[in-house]
Amino acid sequence: xxxxxxxxxxxxxxxxxxxxxxxxxxxxxxxxxxxxxxxxxxxxxxxxxxxxxxxxxxxxxxxxxxxxxxxxxxxxxxxxxxxxxxxxxxxxxxxxxxxxxxxxxxxxxxxxxxxxxxxxxxxxxxxxxxxxxxxxxxxxxxxxxxxxxxxxxxxxxxxxxxxxxxxxxxxxxxxxxxxxxxxxxxxxxxxxx
Numbered sequence: 001x002x003x004x005x006x007x008x009x010x011x012x013x014x015x016x017x018x019x020x021x022x023x024x025x026x027x028x029x030x031x032x033x034x035x036x037x038x039x040x041x042x043x044x045x046x047x048x049x050x051x052x053x054x055x056x057x058x059x060x061x062x063x064x065x066x067x068x069x070x071x072x073x074x075x076x077x078x079x080x081x082x083x084x085x086x087x088x089x090x091x092x093x094x095x096x097x098x099x100x101x102x103x104x105x106x107x108x109x110x111x112x113x114x115x116x117x118x119x120x121x122x123x124x125x126x127x128x129x130x131x132x133x134x135x136x137x138x139x140x141x142x143x144x145x146x147x148x149x150x151x152x153x154x155x156x157x158x159x160x161x162x163x164x165x166x167x168x169x170x171x172x173x174x175x176x177x178x179x180x181x182x183x184x185x186x187x188x189x190x191x192x193x
Contacts, residue, residue: 027121028152030160031141034167040136042174044103044128047138051095052079057173059165059185067092074098089114103128116155121145138167168192 036043046057051073052066063082070077075098083089092111099105104127109119122144129137140163146152169180172188180188 025121025145026149026152027143027145028156029141029143030156031139032160032163032167033137033139034164034171035131035135035137036167036171036174037135038171038174039134040103040128040130043136043138043170044100046170046174047126047128048098048100048103048105049073051077054079054081056179057166057170059169059180059182059188060162062182083115087113091115116146116148116151118145118147138170140167165189 047054049072050056052064052070055061055064058064058081060083061081062085064079066072066077067080068078070079073095075096077095077098079093079095081091081093083091090111090113091109094108094110095105096108097104097106104125107124107126109117109122112119112122122142124143125139125141127139129139131137142159142163144152144155144159146155165185168189169185171192172178173180178184178188
């Protein structure tokens with residue numbers, strides 16, 4: 001029979017080695033920003049206050065809604081974003097570090113149906129900053145890890161393009177109130193190119 005000291009030492013080494021392996025995993029990062037010819041409050045209303053309705057301002061999301069008892073944006077609010085009609089391509093996300101005064105929050109992914117992202121390492125930081133002359137700057141910083149990991153570098157370019165398209169959709173939705181969809185996005189994009 002092993003002594004309690006040996007068992008404790010083995011458990012401690014296992015926990016430490018697991019944490020070291022996690023810390024060594026490569027996480028991809030990128031930042032995208034866009035100046036929008038709208039007041040920061042109007043842009044924040046779409047991304048920060050209307051968190052559950054991202055489908056109105058994202059060209060790839062077919063539907064979105066609050067889940068798990070969330071009724072509005074705020075610390076701990078959760079949403080699901082569907083990327084196909086079958087509902088097999090989805091992300092379940094949670095809003096943390098919500099700061100409406102600074103117009104910022106962190107969006108964590110905690111479940112990714114049929115997406116090759118490791119939810120444990122995937123999150124995005126959103127912020128909106130007021131600029132002069134009624135303009136604003138939206139910034140999106142993403143940290144992610146893919147499953148399998150080697151896909152991370154390939155996915156980065158696609159994710160960056162997706163966010164640039166999302167910024168165009170936010171601007172259009174904020175200016176017109178029109179829902180941006182896969183079907184109308186090509187036309188919308190031409191208006192802002």
